[in-house]
Amino acid sequence: MNEQLLVVNNLTMKFGGLIAIDNLSFSANKNQITSIIGPNGAGKTTVFNCLTGFYKPTSGDMILNKEGKLIPLNDYTDFKIAKYAKVARTFQNIRLFPAMSVLENLLVAQHNDLMRASGFSIFGLLNLKRYRDKERQAVEKAKYWLDIIGLTSRADDDAGDLPYGDQRKLEIIRAMCIDPKLLCLDEPAAGLNPKESSELNKLLEFIKNDKKIGILLIEHDMSVVMEISDHVVVLNYGKKIFEGTPKATTQNKEVIEAYLGSEE
């Protein structure tokens, strides 16, 4: 049931003399939410940037199990990770396409499928049925996700005009529209009020249980982490200091020291 989805081995990332990630190894399972937590500057986002191809790690391996096929993520660079390895991500500061409508945002996420169906624009320009059908399917898929987060009525509004909480959710479903195997969420609960935060938890639970994919989560909001994570990895200064269940994490002495400082 809980097969391994992602294995990270001895991942190291250096920026000049600064070691942002130091020999990090962890794994994430399918159908589970794995949280990466740690104080500010611990290297959490850097791990994401390595996984999603924005940085090339100095050394180490990242292997994704895509339906039995082992894919080394190191071999892919930037957009190819999302295109071929199907690793999707969101950003710490929301990155939507603000001047485009909500629906358009979700269609851009299905770009590669639509591009193929449009025959690299040639069939699309001729308005062939093959492309029109594919486009209708893409809209259906977008509508499916909009129904889930309850934003269908605002599908034609500019994404930049949505309230903050809805923008967060939209960014998550936009990432889901690429049909990822692994979803990396960078602080999805940042700036949300308790109500929005619990809606977010529900959305993530739904994605985990219904879509059968693995979720990697960076989060500062401990209520979110404790409530929905199955597995927690704690980083401090680029090193893994603890890995285990949420409950065990709260009781670990080293983790508490990292967050609150040690008693002298």
Add this chain to the structure above:
Amino acid sequence: MNSEDLKKNIKDSLFTGLISLALFVPIVGLRTEIQKEGLYIDPQWGSTFILVAICVIGRFLINLNSQRSEKIDVLGKFSSGVSNFFSGKGKQFAITGILFAIVFPFLPFTDRYILDVGIMVLTYIMLGWGLNIVVGLAGLLDLGYVAFYAVGAYSFALISTTFGWSFWVCLPLAGIFAAFFGILLGFPVLRLRGDYLAIVTLGFGEIIRIVLINWYDFTNGPDGIGGIPRPSFFGLEFTNNPKEGVETFHSFFNLEFSNVHKMIFLYYVILILALITNYFTLRIRRLPVGRAWEALREDEIACKSLGVNPTNTKLTAFAIGAMFGGFAGSFFATKQGFISPESFTFIESAIIVAIVVLGGMGSQTGVVLAAIFLIGFTEIFRELEQFRMIAFGLAMVLIMLFKPKGILEHREPTITLHGEKK
């Protein structure tokens, strides 16, 4: 209004007067005249005083207006009225515009000169629409668009004069050459954004022009290329003294020979070319590649995270934009019959960019309005001579002040879930 405000206002107005005095004395007040003994200064205190007075009173009134509780915002109202007028009725406006463009050559007031202005405006509309793909949709500020115009014009001129092929064969070839140059330019500048991209494209535009001047053996340098064949109407030539065995347009239709026939024909050629550009842009905007262009303009990093290939997407934008520039260039070459590097200076690029930006980035109708405004009006006010550029600058300042996002800033979504909004 209290006396405090009034005092402030007067102080501000007097300060404005001081600045305008400092500006107008050297510009207007001291005019140099040539006499037998040499130069002497002919002071123009009267007109200087009037100009300064206009500035002072104008400033005073503007301040007065802004201090009132209810501001009189004539220009703001006017400009928002304009965009409201067009945004709701995009379709009607487009149809009326096209119909007007079709009957334009036969209207009573249309003479040769007006027709020539019409052709020029349409050429710039087409260039604007072509550049709109690169600047408006893909968000890549290209200050060297004239390079593709030049490549199109020169490849058309060289192919047609060397091989003697007809207009309709050379036109697509010129477009393909220009698209090829678009990709060639695209590769090195892919990593650049914003200001840096603008500088490099500007340089590219100049490189093309300087190569055209100096590669004498191939391009005939500053002497230019003459004798470029004119387009023919299904093989019928527009000439009074045809070569042996060539049928002419006027003899075929039993008309009196007139130069206007050729002009009308050229007008319809550029109209069709421009409409093709527009139709193509409107269609491709609704395709995945068009949406990817706009997404790239909005946020390149988010695009990468969704698996959109930014390199290919940008290159297609450059290539397609360049292709339409090339078509317009071929038309320019065949219309003029003679081209030289002088026609492809930086100011041309600047005007095309201005048309796109002032029209409202990405707005097709906006490009039309801006082209009519900038090209048509400056052409009609040709008698004003050097003040033409002042009018040009004034138009830009006014639009940037009251419509910083362009005349028509409204963007229609490329696809809707609930149908068009009313």
